[in-house]
Amino acid sequence: KNEVEQSPQNLTAQEGEFITINCSYSVGISALHWLQQHPGGGIVSLFMLSSGKKKHGRLIATINIQEKHSSLHITASHPRDSAVYICAVRIGWGFGNVLHCGSGTQVIVLP
Amino acid sequence: ETGVTQTPRHLVMGMTNKKSLKCEQHLGHNAMYWYKQSAKKPLELMFVYNFKEQTENNSVPSRFSPECPNSSHLFLHLHTLQPEDSALYLCASSPTDAVSSEQYFGPGTRLTVT
Numbered sequence: 001k002n003e004v005e006q007s008p009q010n011l012t013a014q015e016g017e018f019i020t021i022n023c024s025y026s027v028g029i030s031a032l033h034w035l036q037q038h039p040g041g042g043i044v045s046l047f048m049l050s051s052g053k054k055k056h057g058r059l060i061a062t063i064n065i066q067e068k069h070s071s072l073h074i075t076a077s078h079p080r081d082s083a084v085y086i087c088a089v090r091i092g093w094g095f096g097n098v099l100h101c102g103s104g105t106q107v108i109v110l111p
Numbered sequence: 112e113t114g115v116t117q118t119p120r121h122l123v124m125g126m127t128n129k130k131s132l133k134c135e136q137h138l139g140h141n142a143m144y145w146y147k148q149s150a151k152k153p154l155e156l157m158f159v160y161n162f163k164e165q166t167e168n169n170s171v172p173s174r175f176s177p178e179c180p181n182s183s184h185l186f187l188h189l190h191t192l193q194p195e196d197s198a199l200y201l202c203a204s205s206p207t208d209a210v211s212s213e214q215y216f217g218p219g220t221r222l223t224v225t
Contacts, residue, residue, distance in 0.1 A: 002153060033214075041148070041199045043216035044113070086154055101154040 003027050006087050006102035013109050019074040021105045023087030026068065034061050034072050035086040037104070043086075046072070077109045114138040115217035117202050123223045124192065132187040132220045134202030140215070142208035143185040145177060146201040148219075154201070160185060161208040192224045 005024045013019050023032070034046040047054050047061040049070065054061050058077075063070040074081055087102040115136045124130050134143065145157040159167035160179040174196075176188040185202055201219045205212040 004153070035154075035216075041201070041219035041221065042113075043154075043201060043203075043219075045214050045216065048213055088154065099156045101156075103151075103153050 002102065003091070003100045004087055004089055004102040006085075006105050008105060009103065010106045011108070013077050013107070015078060015109055015111050017077050017109075019077050019081070019107060019109075021072045021085050021087075021107070023070045023072070023102055024068060025070075025087075025089045025100075027089075027091055029065075029068075029089040029091055031090040032063055032070050033088040033090070033099075034070075035088060035101075037084040037086060039083075046085075074107075077107075079109045079111050081109050082107055113215045113217065115202060115204055115215050117200075117217040117220050119220060120218065121221050121223075123225060124189070125225055126192060126194070128192075129188070129190040131189065132200055132202075132222075134185040134187075134204075134217055136183055136202075136204040136215070136217075138204060138215060140204040140206050141182050142205045142212065143179060143182070144203040144205075144214065145185065145187050146203065147198050148201060149195075149198040158187075159208055166208055189222075192222075194224050197222055197224045 003026050007022045031050045033048050036044045049063040058075045060073040084104040086104045118133045142161045147155045157171045158177045163179045174191050178186040199219045202217040203214040205214045
């Protein structure tokens, strides 16, 4: 069983809709990353969280450490947001910390 | 453009071949990473280098051999691979290998083993 579970696995939205992707993890973590992977493979790091909430443009990421849960929200979605979104958690601190990734959520935004 | 480049972008090799993947970063970072992404599997961390020293090896088979000659370059030497090693291999770098250090990813090398 993967330590990191994402939902949904696939999501299709109309342009302008609000999108939420959820990530749950089963172990104590030191940080959580949200990554965006476009067709062709390139990955962009969107957020790194250890508590609270971060916002960048139309993207918002939140984390609840007690509930071991994080969400990524996309407001006013656009076709260029179509990508795979990956939740990854860091377990451990400093030397030897390990990164575990979820399976990803495929997002398609239709014009 | 993230400042992390990878070559080649695509590679097809036979099981008896020896090839190398190259990653270069122009960001002045001290930590570099190799990841593997197989079809329908989560992204997997393979190796971590910090200041040219390997700090993590995630139980990767010895047919994958990393090399980090300096903080800007990272290689992954491949030999006697198996078809199941076909995947996207991603390189990343970050200022340090600390938990709080943001990673910048390269475009990846799509490897096919025949």
